Amino acid sequence: MATLGGLERSVMSLLWDGGESLSANDVRDRLGEDLAVTTVLTVLSRLERKDMVRRERSTRPHRYTAVASREEHTVEMLNEVLGTAGDREAVLARFIGGIPDSEAAALRRLLQK
Amino acid sequence: MATLGGLERSVMSLLWDGGESLSANDVRDRLGEDLAVTTVLTVLSRLERKDMVRRERSTRPHRYTAVASREEHTVEMLNEVLGTAGDREAVLARFIGGIPDSEAAALRRLLQK
DNA sequence: CACCATTACTACAGCGTGTAGAAATCGACG
DNA sequence: CGTCGATTTCTACACGCTGTAGTAATGGTG
Numbered sequence: 714m715a716t717l718g719g720l721e722r723s724v725m726s727l728l729w730d731g732g733e734s735l736s737a738n739d740v741r742d743r744l745g746e747d748l749a750v751t752t753v754l755t756v757l758s759r760l761e762r763k764d765m766v767r768r769e770r771s772t773r774p775h776r777y778t779a780v781a782s783r784e785e786h787t788v789e790m791l792n793e794v795l796g797t798a799g800d801r802e803a804v805l806a807r808f809i810g811g812i813p814d815s816e817a818a819a820l821r822r823l824l825q826k
Numbered sequence: 827m828a829t830l831g832g833l834e835r836s837v838m839s840l841l842w843d844g845g846e847s848l849s850a851n852d853v854r855d856r857l858g859e860d861l862a863v864t865t866v867l868t869v870l871s872r873l874e875r876k877d878m879v880r881r882e883r884s885t886r887p888h889r890y891t892a893v894a895s896r897e898e899h900t901v902e903m904l905n906e907v908l909g910t911a912g913d914r915e916a917v918l919a920r921f922i923g924g925i926p927d928s929e930a931a932a933l934r935r936l937l938q939k
Numbered sequence: 940c941a942c943c944a945t946t947a948c949t950a951c952a953g954c955g956t957g958t959a960g961a962a963a964t965c966g967a968c969g
Numbered sequence: 970c971g972t973c974g975a976t977t978t979c980t981a982c983a984c985g986c987t988g989t990a991g992t993a994a995t996g997g998t999g
Contacts, residue, residue, distance in 0.1 A: 718988070721987075738945090748988090754946065756989095798896070799842075831956045
């Protein structure tokens with residue numbers, strides 16, 4: 714269900730890559746785009762509502778962190794997509810048919826264990 | 827790119843499951859929801875614009891077919907999601923860590939060959 | 940308590956989707 | 970060939986989501 718808009722996605726990227734918690738001002742500064750802080754705050758609130766972001770309210774500039782890592786989130790998306798799949802195995806078969814050999818090898822390794 | 831709304835998705839489901847081409851009236855009849863044909867036509871046109879549906883214009887009730895099978899489409903979605911992943915292999919690792927054993931086995935088989 | 944930084948609330952435009960009426964079109968039948 | 974009914978196109982509008990920000994409230998610090 715978590716369809717993000719462009720700005721929302723940019724903000725999530727910062728939180729994911731930055732590693733740690735950021736204030737609204739931090740976020741605004743790191744986005745190159747010269748936005749009002751209120752804009753960033755709005756976006757952060759919406760991301761909080763979508764459970765993508767957790768907010769530390771006890772500090773004065775509130776600090777925001779991503780609820781899940783980028784990889785965790787991506788896996789969630791994958792599962793969401795697969796949930797609509799009908800025949801999961803058919804999809805996976807087709808999927809691995811199209812991935813580069815290096816990744817196929819990596820998968821084989823991961824599955825062997 | 828292909829984010830579908832609820833009705834759009836229902837229509838695609840019909841086209842996918844029905845197997846063959848349907849007219850707008852066919853679609854309207856199969857949706858339980860008592861919609862105007864024009865509504866269905868609008869949705870079909872939008873799906874055509876999104877390249878989800880092909881339309882046979884030469885017959886009088888135009889006939890509509892899904893451009894890709896449900897599985898093909900799902901694979902496209904998967905790749906789209908993976909495209910935003912950052913570290914694809916990390917995501918895949920996490921992903922296969924969470925799938926049921928039966929599917930893991932199936933994957934192993936598929937990768938072996 | 941007053942002031943500045945921060946946050947909350949409110950607003951609005953633009954776009955996608957669901958929904959459908961009115962107008963145009965097309966083929967068949969007389 | 971003209972008419973009529975079915976089909977398609979065009980136009981419209983409401984609603985929700987996103988980007989964007991102003992204004993009002995709030996909270997700590999001197």
